[in-house]
Amino acid sequence: MALKDTAAFGVALPHRSPEPIDMAVVRRVAQRAEALGFRDLWVTENTLDHVFCFDPVVVLTYAAAVTDTIRLGCSVVVLPVHNPLHVAHQWASLDYVSNGRAILGVGLGRDHHYQQFQMPRDGRVRRFREGVELIKALWTEPKVDYQGRIFQLEEGTMAPKPVQKPRPPIWMGVGHPDAVRRAASIADGWMGSGGSSNAAFTRSVPILREALAKAGRDPATFPISKRVFLSVHERPETARAELHRWFTVVYRNPEGTDASGIHGTPEQVRERLEELVAAGANHLLLNPVARQAEQLEMLASVVGYA
Numbered sequence: 657m658a659l660k661d662t663a664a665f666g667v668a669l670p671h672r673s674p675e676p677i678d679m680a681v682v683r684r685v686a687q688r689a690e691a692l693g694f695r696d697l698w699v700t701e702n703t704l705d706h707v708f709c710f711d712p713v714v715v716l717t718y719a720a721a722v723t724d725t726i727r728l729g730c731s732v733v734v735l736p737v738h739n740p741l742h743v744a745h746q747w748a749s750l751d752y753v754s755n756g757r758a759i760l761g762v763g764l765g766r767d768h769h770y771q772q773f774q775m776p777r778d779g780r781v782r783r784f785r786e787g788v789e790l791i792k793a794l795w796t797e798p799k800v801d802y803q804g805r806i807f808q809l810e811e812g813t814m815a816p817k818p819v820q821k822p823r824p825p826i827w828m829g830v831g832h833p834d835a836v837r838r839a840a841s842i843a844d845g846w847m848g849s850g851g852s853s854n855a856a857f858t859r860s861v862p863i864l865r866e867a868l869a870k871a872g873r874d875p876a877t878f879p880i881s882k883r884v885f886l887s888v889h890e891r892p893e894t895a896r897a898e899l900h901r902w903f904t905v906v907y908r909n910p911e912g913t914d915a916s917g918i919h920g921t922p923e924q925v926r927e928r929l930e931e932l933v934a935a936g937a938n939h940l941l942l943n944p945v946a947r948q949a950e951q952l953e954m955l956a957s958v959v960g961y962a
Contacts, residue, residue, distance in 0.1 A: 658960025659926065663933045665959050666696035666729070667952060668883075668943035669719055672709040674905050679718075684949050686719040689726060692952070692961045696727035696759065698883070698941050701734060704772050707906055713746045720754035727757045731847045731883060731941070732829035734765030736780040737773040740787035740807065741814075744794040748818045756819035761827040761847060762788065764835065782806060788826060788842055795823040827879065836860050840867035845879030850943055851907055853915040854932065857882045861936035881939035882932060886918040887946060888925045888954045895919040902945035917945075926958045 659665070667689045670677050686697055697719055702709040712730040720728055728750065733743060743760070751758035764784055770777040786804040793800045800812040818824050827845035830836060831852050839846045846864055848857040865875045885902060889895040899919040903912040913919070918928040932940060942959075944951035956962035 659929060659933070659958070660693070660960040662930075663937055664695045664879075664939045665955075665961075666698050666727075666881075666939065666941045667694045667955070668941065668948075669697045669699050669715060670948045671699040671712070671715050672702060672705070672707060672906070674707050674901075676708050677710070681949055682715065682718065683722050685952055686723050686726070688949065688952055690723045692956045694726065694956075694961065695939070696729050696941075697723075698729045698731055698761075698943075701730060701732065713750055716758075717750060717753060720750065720757065725757070727759055728754055729759030729761055729827070731761035731827065731849075732763035732765075733761065734769045735762040735787045736764060736783040737769050737775045738787070740790045741794070741809075741812075743787070744791040745814060747791075747824060748795055748814065748816055751818035751820055751824050752816040754819075756824075758818070758820070758824045759827060759845075760791075760824055761829050762843075763829040779806065785838075785842070791826070792823060825879075827881075829883075831856060831860065833860070833863050836863050837867040840864055840871050840873065840878075845881065845939075847879075847939075847941065848882035850883035850885045850941075851909065851912060851916055852882075853912075854882075854918075854928075854935075855915070857932065857937075858935040865936070876938075879939045880936055881941060882937055883941040883943055884918055884929070884932070885912075885916065885943045885945055886925060886955075887944065888920065888922055888951055888958065890921055892920045892924060895921070895925075898946045906945075922954060922958050925955075929959070 699712045716728045794814045802809040825844035828839035828843040829847045868875045887895040887898040896919045899917045900913040904910045
């Protein structure tokens with residue numbers, strides 16, 4: 657059985673790199689991923705970064721313009737450092753211009769995000785919850801009256817509304833057990849981060865499934881995903897070297913090469929992906945860290961799209 661018959665697969669759009677990214681490569685990967693049958697294209701949000709990184713909405717809007725059907729997601733927008741009115745409008749607009757292909761991933765981010773954006777860290781969970789509630793309301797209601805502890809809005813109207821009904825899906829990218837349980841109650845999908853270990857993902861899945869069951873939601877229809885930074889090459893030592901450079905330069909965490917990433921020959925990479933599916937993933941985001949166009953073709957073969 658092909659891997660694509662056991663889980664859905666997305667692929668990262670080239671958007672973050674130690675070197676500048678050629679827009680011709682972005683276009684090639686977006687169009688080829690769609691032609692091969694990958695489910696979705698994903699980016700991250702890293703506004704102040706020590707490496708090159710596009711704004712997520714801008715580069716996904718570009719991808720929307722050069723494709724027709726592939727879905728477009730960000731994992732994750734650090735919601736508490738944004739005003740949810742802006743986020744709601746940006747992602748409704750992306751959904752509208754892409755004819756209903758947007759997936760909004762949101763998360764709490766890390767301490768440095770609050771320092772950089774001069775936002776208080778205290779109250780971030782309340783700010784997050786209210787932001788999600790407000791975004792959902794603005795996407796689905798003609799006029800919004802909202803009275804939260806942090807956000808208040810009277811007779812708020814927003815257009816365009818998203819094309820997807822009742823609204824675009826909101827995924828959460830979180831790792832703490834309490835946040836994983838929160839995802840089961842307020843989100844439409846969950847994605848383990850690429851920097852988190854594969855072992856941590858395996859530990860989180862039962863927590864999520866239990867919380868989904870308590871909430872009366874079916875784990876079989878709830879997207880359970882992980883971003884996987886990887887490198888595939890016929891020479892396994894080359895694959896590991898590429899991934900090690902990524903985790904060292906971009907993540908500043910060389911130990912992540914083996915704990916969080918996947919590297920090796922096509923056969924070795926397939927085996928490791930099968931392990932994540934066996935652990936409970938029904939969606940995986942494949943994120944090559946180099947030679948994106950070339951590795952896209954190899955990964956399509958690994959999962960059964962080619």
